[in-house]
Amino acid sequence: AQSVTQLGSHVSVSEGALVLLRCNYSSSVPPYLFWYVQYPNQGLQLLLKYTSAATLVKGINGFEAEFKKSETSFHLTKPSAHMSDAAEYFCAVSEWGNNDMRFGAGTRLTVKP
Amino acid sequence: GAGVSQTPSNKVTEKGKYVELRCDPISGHTALYWYRQSLGQGPEFLIYFQGTGAADDSGLPNDRFFAVRPEGSVSTLKIQRTERGDSAVYLCASSSTGTTNTEAFFGQGTRLTVV
Numbered sequence: 001a002q003s004v005t006q007l008g009s010h011v012s013v014s015e016g017a018l019v020l021l022r023c024n025y026s027s028s029v030p031p032y033l034f035w036y037v038q039y040p041n042q043g044l045q046l047l048l049k050y051t052s053a054a055t056l057v058k059g060i061n062g063f064e065a066e067f068k069k070s071e072t073s074f075h076l077t078k079p080s081a082h083m084s085d086a087a088e089y090f091c092a093v094s095e096w097g098n099n100d101m102r103f104g105a106g107t108r109l110t111v112k113p
Numbered sequence: 114g115a116g117v118s119q120t121p122s123n124k125v126t127e128k129g130k131y132v133e134l135r136c137d138p139i140s141g142h143t144a145l146y147w148y149r150q151s152l153g154q155g156p157e158f159l160i161y162f163q164g165t166g167a168a169d170d171s172g173l174p175n176d177r178f179f180a181v182r183p184e185g186s187v188s189t190l191k192i193q194r195t196e197r198g199d200s201a202v203y204l205c206a207s208s209s210t211g212t213t214n215t216e217a218f219f220g221q222g223t224r225l226t227v228v
Contacts, residue, residue, distance in 0.1 A: 009153075036219075043117070044156070044204070044219035090155050100169065101146075101217070103155030 002027040002093045006104035014112050019063075019078040021107045023091030026072065033074040034092040034101070035065055044090065050074060061085070086111045115139075117220035119205050125226045126195055134190040134223045138207030145188050146217060147180055148204040156204055162188060195227045 007022040025031055033050040048059025055067040061084075065076045074091060088108050094101040118137040126132050138145050143164055148156035158172040165185045173179075177195075182188040192199055202224050206217040 006155075041221070043221045044206075046216045046218075049216065092155075100158045100161075100172065102158065103148075105153065105155045 001100070002031060002095050002102050004033075004091045004093045004102060004104040006089075006091050006107050008107055009105065010108045010110070012110040012112060013081045015083055016080050019076070019081045019085065019109065021076040021089050021091075021109065023065075023074045023076065023104060024072050025074060025091075025093045027093055027095055029095050032094045032096070033065075033067060034094075035059065035063070035074075035076050036090045036092060036103075038088040038090065038106075040087070047076070047089075081109075081111045083111050083113065085109060117205055117207055117218050119203075119220035119223050121223060122221065123224045123226075125228060128195060128197060128227055130195050132192050132195055132225065134192075134203050134225070136188045136190070136205030136207075136220060138186065138188070138205070139218055140186075142207035142209050142218075143185070144208045144210060144215075144217075145182060146206040146208075147188070147190050148206065150202045150204055150222070152201075159190070192225075195225075197227045200225055200227045 003026045005024045035047040036044040037047050038044050048057045050057050050067045058064045063078045088106050090106045091104040092101050120135045145162040147159040150156045160180050161169040162182045177193045180190045202222040204222045206219045208215045208217045
């Protein structure tokens with residue numbers, strides 16, 4: 001079955017610094033990959049998704065992620081962190097024909113002033 | 114409504130009791146998912162509905178858990194003989210088609226505490 005691993009349960013960056021949240025996936029077939037964000041007391045919100053088109057995917061709020069098949073990775077980046085980016089971020093994977101979307105354990109992003 | 118609505122937002126129940134958790138999906142969305150999120154973990158798939166039928170219930174942990182969606186809209190997750198290990202946030206999501214590359218919209222969840 002497909003799975004994802006998020007490296008680092010907690011990442012802390014300074015405001016204006018690069019954000020890098022790591023996600024590696026495992027899938028027996030070409031995957032669909034997603035990044036979701038969860039702000040305090042809110043539901044999960046889709047940031048971006050990869051569905052076998054362009055390998056560099058741009059999402060909302062200045063985030064982007066690059067699908068690298070050779071590395072089985074789908075890391076999330078943002079050039080300059082903003083205080084409002086502080087949240088929990090989840091990577092998820094699914095496969096065509098399989099409705100079971102598997103989530104990683106999440107990475108909590110803290111942004112320091 | 115504008116988004117996925119889950120009620121109640123919080124539920125405290127005694128061990129052994131029966132509970133029902135409700136999900137109102139986005140109007141017109143045919144696919145509905147239930148997930149469970151334990152502290153410090155990502156959401157864990159429980160069940161998926163396409164219309165009125167449970168297309169995939171492989172994530173339900175045991176026969177104490179059951180879900181229905183009788184009219185293809187509102188869904189209820191039912192837990193019998195609750196155990197302390199059932200304590201978690203139960204998330205509902207809906208999507209327009211249910212294909213796995215379609216965005217799923219999540220509710221804010223129901224926090225279930227079994228004491």
